[in-house]
Amino acid sequence: MSAQAPVLELKDIVKTFPGVIALDHVSLDILPGEVHALMGENGAGKSTLMKVLGGIYQPDEGDILVAGEKTILRTPLEAKGKGIVFIHQELSLAEELSVAENIYMGELPRKSLGRVDWSKLFSDVDEILGRLNCNFNAQTIVGDLSIANQQMVEIARALTVEATTVIFDEPTASLTDAEKVVLFDIIEDLKSRGVGIVYISHRMEEIFKISDRISVLRDGEYRGTLKASDTNQDELTQLMIGRSLEHTRPDLSQSNGDVALEVKGLSCGKLFHDVSFKVHAGEVVGFYGLVGAGRTEVAETIFGMRNKSSGEIFLNGEKVEINSPADAIAHGISLVPEDRKGQGLVLGMNCRDNMTLPQIDDLTVSGLTAPQSEQEIFKKYRDQLEIKTPNWKQTVGNLSGGNQQKIVIGKWLSMHPNLLIVDEPTRGIDVGSKSEIHNLIRELAGQGYAIIVISSEMPEILSVSDKIVAMFHGEIVHTFTSSNVTEDKLVQAISGIYEPENAA
Amino acid sequence: MAQSHLKAVGEILAKHGILVAFILFMIAFALLNPRFINSDNLLGVVRSSAILGVMAIGVTFVVVSGNLDLSVGSMMSFSTIVVLDLHDKLGPLLGIPAMFAMTMALGALIGFLVGYLKLNSLIVTLGMLSAIHGLTLTYSGGKNMDIADKDGTWFGFFGQGELLGVPVPILMFALLAAGLTLVLSKTPFGRKVYAVGGNGVAATFSGIPRARIVFYCYLISSFCVAMAGLIQASRSLGSQNTVGQGLELQVLAAVILGGASLLGGSGTIFKTVIGVLILGFIQNGLLLVGLEFYVQYIVTWVIIILAVWLDIAAKRGQLWSPIA
Numbered sequence: 131m132s133a134q135a136p137v138l139e140l141k142d143i144v145k146t147f148p149g150v151i152a153l154d155h156v157s158l159d160i161l162p163g164e165v166h167a168l169m170g171e172n173g174a175g176k177s178t179l180m181k182v183l184g185g186i187y188q189p190d191e192g193d194i195l196v197a198g199e200k201t202i203l204r205t206p207l208e209a210k211g212k213g214i215v216f217i218h219q220e221l222s223l224a225e226e227l228s229v230a231e232n233i234y235m236g237e238l239p240r241k242s243l244g245r246v247d248w249s250k251l252f253s254d255v256d257e258i259l260g261r262l263n264c265n266f267n268a269q270t271i272v273g274d275l276s277i278a279n280q281q282m283v284e285i286a287r288a289l290t291v292e293a294t295t296v297i298f299d300e301p302t303a304s305l306t307d308a309e310k311v312v313l314f315d316i317i318e319d320l321k322s323r324g325v326g327i328v329y330i331s332h333r334m335e336e337i338f339k340i341s342d343r344i345s346v347l348r349d350g351e352y353r354g355t356l357k358a359s360d361t362n363q364d365e366l367t368q369l370m371i372g373r374s375l376e377h378t379r380p381d382l383s384q385s386n387g388d389v390a391l392e393v394k395g396l397s398c399g400k401l402f403h404d405v406s407f408k409v410h411a412g413e414v415v416g417f418y419g420l421v422g423a424g425r426t427e428v429a430e431t432i433f434g435m436r437n438k439s440s441g442e443i444f445l446n447g448e449k450v451e452i453n454s455p456a457d458a459i460a461h462g463i464s465l466v467p468e469d470r471k472g473q474g475l476v477l478g479m480n481c482r483d484n485m486t487l488p489q490i491d492d493l494t495v496s497g498l499t500a501p502q503s504e505q506e507i508f509k510k511y512r513d514q515l516e517i518k519t520p521n522w523k524q525t526v527g528n529l530s531g532g533n534q535q536k537i538v539i540g541k542w543l544s545m546h547p548n549l550l551i552v553d554e555p556t557r558g559i560d561v562g563s564k565s566e567i568h569n570l571i572r573e574l575a576g577q578g579y580a581i582i583v584i585s586s587e588m589p590e591i592l593s594v595s596d597k598i599v600a601m602f603h604g605e606i607v608h609t610f611t612s613s614n615v616t617e618d619k620l621v622q623a624i625s626g627i628y629e630p631e632n633a634a
Numbered sequence: 635m636a637q638s639h640l641k642a643v644g645e646i647l648a649k650h651g652i653l654v655a656f657i658l659f660m661i662a663f664a665l666l667n668p669r670f671i672n673s674d675n676l677l678g679v680v681r682s683s684a685i686l687g688v689m690a691i692g693v694t695f696v697v698v699s700g701n702l703d704l705s706v707g708s709m710m711s712f713s714t715i716v717v718l719d720l721h722d723k724l725g726p727l728l729g730i731p732a733m734f735a736m737t738m739a740l741g742a743l744i745g746f747l748v749g750y751l752k753l754n755s756l757i758v759t760l761g762m763l764s765a766i767h768g769l770t771l772t773y774s775g776g777k778n779m780d781i782a783d784k785d786g787t788w789f790g791f792f793g794q795g796e797l798l799g800v801p802v803p804i805l806m807f808a809l810l811a812a813g814l815t816l817v818l819s820k821t822p823f824g825r826k827v828y829a830v831g832g833n834g835v836a837a838t839f840s841g842i843p844r845a846r847i848v849f850y851c852y853l854i855s856s857f858c859v860a861m862a863g864l865i866q867a868s869r870s871l872g873s874q875n876t877v878g879q880g881l882e883l884q885v886l887a888a889v890i891l892g893g894a895s896l897l898g899g900s901g902t903i904f905k906t907v908i909g910v911l912i913l914g915f916i917q918n919g920l921l922l923v924g925l926e927f928y929v930q931y932i933v934t935w936v937i938i939i940l941a942v943w944l945d946i947a948a949k950r951g952q953l954w955s956p957i958a
Contacts, residue, residue, distance in 0.1 A: 435839070459841040473839045476832035478899045487829055487840040490822040498820045541840070 135198055137162050137294045137326040138183075138214065143192035145178055147528070150520070152178040155192070156352045158345055160295055160326035165317060167329045167337045167358070170347035170370055171532065171560035176330055179347070180297055183328075184216055185209035197294065207236070213294035217284045217301055225273035230255040232272055233287045258286045263312060278309045285316060296320060297328040300558075302336060314340055332560055334363050346370055371562035387411030389447065390580030391549050393432065396441030401427040402604035405441070409549065409580045414571060416595030417584040419624045424604040425584045426468055429551045433465040434458040445548060459488055462548035466538050466555065468584070470531070474538040477527035481519050482508040484526050485541045511540030515570070532563030539570070550574065553584040568594050588617060602626040655941065656912050663919035670922050677801070683914035684803035685710075685862045687907060689881065690888040691814050692858025694906045695851040697889050698818070700831035700898025701748055701755035703852065705740075705762035706859050706885055710878030712770045713737045713863025718779040718873055726789045734860045740766060741856020742849070749848035763882065770875050780872035793869025803865045810861065814854070815903040827851060831898025887934060888913050891941050912937075 136159040145153040153175045160166050170176050181187040183194070185203035194201050196212045203209045206216075223232050230251050231238070239247040239254070255268035264282050272280060281301065288296050298317075302310050317340060320327060331337055337344060338358055346353040346369040353369050387410045397403035402424030409415045417425040430436045432443060434452040443450055445461055452458050458465070467473035475484055486493055486504045493503045508522050515536040519529055526537060535555070542550060552571065556564040571594050575581055585591045591598055598610040600623035607623045622628040663670045689706050696703040713733055720729030744762055748755045781787060795802040818824040829837040830847045838844050866877060892909030894901025916937060917930045 433839075454841075454843070455838060456841040456843060465839065467839050472833075473835050476829050476836050476899065478832045479828065483825060483828075487825070487837070487842070490825050494822060498816070499822060499825060 134162055136160055136195075137197060139193075139195040139198075140179070140183070141193045141195065143179065143182060143189045143194075145182060145187060145189050150528070151350050153182070153189070154350045156347065156350070158352070158355075160328060162294070162324040162326050163321050164342040165321060165327045165329050165340050167331065167341035167344040168347070169331070169337065169344060169366060170353075171530075171562045174347040174370070174560075175350040176347055177299075178350075180216070180299060180328075180330070183209065183214060183297065210291060213292055215288040215291060215293040215296050217281070217288055217296065217298045223272045223280055223283060225271075227272060228268065229259070229266065229270050229272055229275075229283050229286075230268035232283055233258070233268075233290060235287075254290075255286070258289050261289070262286055262316060278305050281305065281309075282312075285313070293320075293325055295326045295328065297330070299330045300332070301329075302331065302333065310336075334366070334561075337366075338363075348372060367561060370560075387413065387578060387580070390445065391432075391582075392444040392447075393428075394442045394444070396428065396431060396443065397439050398427060398431050398436055399439055400604070401436075402601070405606055407599055407606065407609065409582060411580050412575055412578045413596045414575045414581045414583055414594050416591040416598040417582060417601060418586075418588070418591045418598055418620060419601035421586065423601040423624065425601050426553055427604075428601075429465060429553055429582065429584060432458070432549075433463055433551065435465075459545065462545070464488075464542035464545050464547035464550050466535075466542055466550070466552045468553040468557065470534055470538060470557070475526050475534060477525070479526060480523050481512075481517070481526055481529070481537055482522035484537055485511060485544060488541065488545055507544050508540075511536075511544055514543075515540050516566070532559045535559055535563070535567070539567070543574070547579070549580045549582070551582040551584070554586065555583060556585075556587070556590060564590075588620060591620075592617070600624050600628070653908065655944075656908055659912065659919075660915065663915065663923070667919075667922045670919055675918065675922075677804075679914045679918045680804055680807075680911065681801050682918075683910050684801075684807040685865050686881065686884055686888060686913070687807045687910040688810055688858050688862045688865065690885045690892075690906050690910050691810055691903055692855035693885050694889055694892075694894060694901055694903055695814070695818065695827060695854045696755075697886075697894045697896065698831045698898060698901045699827050699848050699851045700834065701848060701851070702886070702896070703744070703759050703855050704756070704882045704886070705744060705759040705766060706855065707878040707881035707883075708763045708767040708770065709737060709740055709856065709859045710863050710866065710881060711873075711875055712740070712766050712773070713860045714867045714873045714877050715770050715774050715779045715875060717864060717867045718781055718871070719774070721787070721789055721867075722782050726787065730864065733863065734857070737860035737863065738853055738856045741852045741854075741859070744856070745849035745852030748852065749845040752845075767875075774875055776875065778872065778874050784871045787871075790868050790871060793865050793867070803869070806861065806865065810858065811903055811907050814858075817854075818903055823847070823850070828899055831900075833899070884913065884934075887938050891938055893941075 138160040140156060140158040142155045142157055143153050144151070144155055156175065156179060158166075158168075158179075168176055168179070178187065182189050183203070185205045185208050188204070194203060196214070201212060203212065203214075224235070233255050234251060239250045241247045252268040259267065262282055262285065264279070264286070266275060266279060272283060275283070301313060305313060317327060317329075329337070329341055341358045343355055344358055344361065344366065345355040346366065348370060356366070389408050390411045391409040393408075394406050396405045405424075405428055407415065417428070419425050427436065431438050432452070434454045434457050437453070443452060445463070450461050452461065452463075471477060476487070482504055485508050490499065493500050505522065511517070512519065517533050517536045517540065519533060526534060529537070539552075555567050555571065559567065568590065571581060571583060575596075583591070583594055592615070596612050598612070598615055598620065600607045600610065600620060602624055603626060607626065607628055610619065619628060660671070669675060689710065693703050693706060716736055717729055717733040720732050723729070724732060740762070744758055747753045747758045781789065792802055792806070797805055818827065826837065826842045826847050829840065829842055830844050834844050867873060888909040889901065889906050890896065890909070891912055892901060892905035892907070894906065913934060916933060917927075920930050920933060921927060
């Protein structure tokens with residue numbers, strides 16, 4: 131095939147925000163019929179670049195060329211009009227409306243007097259859904275669909291226009307393996323019709339499976355474009371983070387500390403029942419299970435966010451009653467919650483104030499807050515966790531996901547907890563920060579912290595835990611030690627089909 | 635080039651927009667009517683803004699915590715009527731604290747409903763606006779309330795007196811502003827108010843008792859209302875049952891004009907005070923320029939809309955954007 135004219139070109143795009151250069155002369159070209167992967171750590175500028183493409187941000191400098199023509203994209207609708215379509219990572223669907231209304235939102239087919247042509251709408255949409263092999267129809271209410279099916283609705287939306295470029299932002303984050311296969315088929319189909327595809331993902335296997343070329347961004351700068359067939363994971367990783375990752379699994383400490391937390395027969399309504407386990411000082415206990423298995427609920431109950439219906443909690447051998455997060459904090463329990471933006475941070479508040487929030491009552495001089503002590507805490511954890519922020523005044527909402535997560539971790543480390551619970555420590559965080567956070571968790575265990583890690587990612591659970599508690603349907607199925615666990619056994623356990631060979 | 639200039643202007647506006655507006659506004663009126671910047675006139679405006687200001691300071695706490703308080707107008711009527719009645723029945727020395735207790739009991743009720751029962755503050759306080767009005771009328775039997783012996787009491791001190799040449803209402807306004815600025819910006823409690831308003835769930839996950847914080851904010855608001863009622867009663871030594879009617883909207887206007895977000899989590903006492911003064915000077919300026927007093931209602935609205943728009947525009951660096 132001869133060289134084709136790109137469907138979309140970005141030339142020397144610059145975008146700055148107060149105090150940050152988000153994009154520094156970034157150029158990119160998307161060819162028809164190719165899958166062009168875009169990689170980079172969180173904060174590298176991927177999202178900003180995509181928002182420029184989507185007409186949400188205007189670049190300070192540089193040109194956007196659609197089919198060779200210089201174009202200004204003022205709104206998302208204009209971008210769509212030029213054939214640039216987004217499949218968002220965070221779904222942007224109206225949950226109360228039907229699938230069809232979501233798909234044709236803003237451009238519903240009309241009859242006379244401006245009335246909606248419902249029959250045309252539903253038949254058009256059913257046709258598209260048929261092409262995608264969806265098991266729901268045009269009139270289904272979006273809120274009733276699973277997350278994966280909602281993603282399909284987003285994809286269906288992209289198919290309604292004559293797209294020249296389709297941008298997928300972390301499309302597989304919430305898909306099952308079977309659903310991924312369908313997605314990849316759809317991408318192949320789009321490819322064969324000459325559509326250019328931008329594919330953003332942190333998952334290397336996927337990138338190598340489907341992409342033709344791979345472009346890498348780092349700190350807002352363009353680091354190069356590679357052919358997928360000519361490169362490998364190590365080279366890519368190095369481009370992304372500017373150094374090579376250590377592949378060794380961290381040294382697991384032999385836990386011989388005292389029992390820091392003991393939970394006996396803990397139950398909470400229908401969410402989970404009769405949960406018992408121990409966490410020693412210097413030990414990481416991983417909680418693994420499917421979404422809804424009760425892992426997060428156990429953590430929230432220990433932290434006092436939920437009221438237990440029965441059971442006992444012992445900290446350092448003493449029975450404790452925990453009725454509120456304040457009680458839990460007073461007993462030295464810290465929780466890094468799963469939803470960073472919703473539960474972990476006050477996004478409109480600055481970095482320092484977020485970090486000192488749980489202990490603000492103790493940071494006072496004659497009743498008034500003590501900025502000096504607050505500053506010290508902020509600086510200490512900013513340096514220790516290598517948080518990238520221009521200064522303490524920076525609004526947390528402006529930081530990248532990885533740095534936001536570090537603020538939450540710093541917030542709880544600064545409390546010097548007896549027990550640290552970390553729920554989904556690396557959700558939505560890039561490769562580089564991910565291994566940093568894993569190393570940090572091991573390091574903290576080495577310092578004697580008792581830690582619970584809850585995760586949906588098996589590699590994560592396997593690499594950080596000394597012990598793994600597998601949950602299924604609100605019950606603990608089995609507790610594995612790091613020496614006798616295998617991936618097979620874990621999968622069986624969380625699916626409720628595990629049978630220990632020699633039950634003791 | 636022009637873009638970067640615009641950006642710089644935008645950044646200044648974002649930080650100090652309300653102050654810039656205030657200064658421009660004062661200059662405009664001063665040019666239109668030199669009497670406007672006469673010190674008697676200026677002092678007069680501040681003095682007549684004191685009641686609104688005292689209430690707005692309290693409502694700032696409620697708004698920063700992410701809630702609304704539309705009951706302050708009718709609550710102020712209640713305080714005024716009650717303190718005038720108790721003045722004659724118990725004497726001012728007992729009557730004043732009794733009135734504070736009764737007003738703050740109303741604040742505590744709202745705080746309980748919004749904080750602990752988590753009811754929507756708009757509905758609760760809109761309902762309280764009406765309910766407290768009814769309560770006031772029941773208390774007074776629908777009649778105006780007057781102090782019997784207007785010449786023989788020292789009660790007029792709070793509304794009419796002077797201390798070191800400064801009118802007492804201004805003094806009370808200033809002291810309250812200074813004291814509560816300290817509370818909101820320099821105490822752990824204040825920090826928690828911002829956290830609860832900014833993200834109540836995250837605040838809870840940080841061990842902050844959200845319900846209690848909201849409860850205290852309404853208590854502070856009702857304390858300020860009681861103070862406003864005291865000034866009002868003391869100024870006229872008699873009152874109708876509807877003296878505070880409509881004030882809730884002016885108070886809210888001042889708080890918004892000061893730049894507090896109705897979504898919670900932002901706003902300061904200082905900015906609210908500026909907002910109060912702007913409202914006061916607009917009303918005064920319009921009168922001096924020779925417009926009828928009712929024109930102020932329309933002009934006030936236009937200025938608030940402009941203020942809110944400029945505030946958002948400055949924050950995103952664009953006058954208009956497809957996303958919020």
